[in-house]
Amino acid sequence: MHKTKKEKEISPSSAKTQxxxxxxxxxxxxxxxxxxxxxxxxxxxxxxxxxxxxxxxxDAEDLTQEVFLKAYKGLGRLTDEDHFKGWLFRIAVNRVRDFHRRKKFLHLFKSIPNDNEDAYVDTQASTEEGPLETLIRKRFRQESEIFLSRLSRMEKDVFVLRFMDQLQINEIATALKKSESTVKTHLYRALSKFKKDRAFQDFLKGE
Known part of the structure; x- marks a missing residue:
C-alpha cells in the first residue's frame, strides 16, 4: 500500500508538535x-x-508543581504556541534560580533546616547498586560538578539544557531568552572546555 505525498510529509514529530x-x-x-x-x-x-x-x-516535586501553575496562569502571554516547550523550560530555569537564591540567602543567616534528602537518595540508590556501580556514580557526579564549576553561568545553563535535558538549540534559546547564535557560541565554548578537561575525559575512558 503506497502512502500519499501528504502522508509522507507528516512525520511523527510534526504530528506531536501539532x-x-x-x-x-x-x-x-x-x-x-x-x-x-x-x-x-x-x-x-x-x-x-x-x-x-x-x-x-x-523540592523538585514542589518546584515542578509551581512551574506548571505559573505556566497555566501565564499561558495567555505565549504568542508562539509552537515554542511552548522552550517557554516552559524557561519558567523552570528561572524558578530553580529563585530557589537557589532563596536557599543561599537563608544559609547566610544559618536558618536552613537540616535536610537529609541527599543522604536518603544516595542510600536508596546504594541498595539497588553494587559497590562498584555506586562508586562510579558518585565519581561521575563529582567530576561533573568540578567540570560545571569551571563554566560560566551561561555556558553551564546551555550545556546542561542541551545534554542533560536534551533540548534543541531553538528551545534553549527560548528557555533562556537568548538568540540562537548566542546559545551556539556558549555551547561551543562549553564543549571546548569539556574536551580539554583531562580528568573528566580520563574518567569517561575508564582510566
Whole structure:
C-alpha cells in the first residue's frame, strides 16, 4: 500500500508538535483538561530537570508543581504556541534560580533546616547498586560538578539544557531568552572546555 505525498510529509514529530499546539490553543480558550494533557506530557521532563539541579525529591516535586501553575496562569502571554516547550523550560530555569537564591540567602543567616534528602537518595540508590556501580556514580557526579564549576553561568545553563535535558538549540534559546547564535557560541565554548578537561575525559575512558 503506497502512502500519499501528504502522508509522507507528516512525520511523527510534526504530528506531536501539532497536538501540543492544539492543546495550548484549547487551554487559552479555557479548556483546563487540555492543559492537564500538556502537564502530563512534560511533567517527567520538568521534574528530572529540576531534580538534577536541586538533588532533593521533595523540592523538585514542589518546584515542578509551581512551574506548571505559573505556566497555566501565564499561558495567555505565549504568542508562539509552537515554542511552548522552550517557554516552559524557561519558567523552570528561572524558578530553580529563585530557589537557589532563596536557599543561599537563608544559609547566610544559618536558618536552613537540616535536610537529609541527599543522604536518603544516595542510600536508596546504594541498595539497588553494587559497590562498584555506586562508586562510579558518585565519581561521575563529582567530576561533573568540578567540570560545571569551571563554566560560566551561561555556558553551564546551555550545556546542561542541551545534554542533560536534551533540548534543541531553538528551545534553549527560548528557555533562556537568548538568540540562537548566542546559545551556539556558549555551547561551543562549553564543549571546548569539556574536551580539554583531562580528568573528566580520563574518567569517561575508564582510566
Amino acid at each position: 497536538q501540543e499546539i492544539t492543546w495550548v490553543k484549547m487551554t487559552k480558550a479555557g479548556n483546563k483538561e487540555a492543559f492537564d494533557q500538556l502537564a502530563g506530557h512534560y511533567y517527567g521532563d520538568i521534574f528530572r530537570m529540576i531534580y538534577y539541579r536541586t538533588q532533593s525529591r521533595m
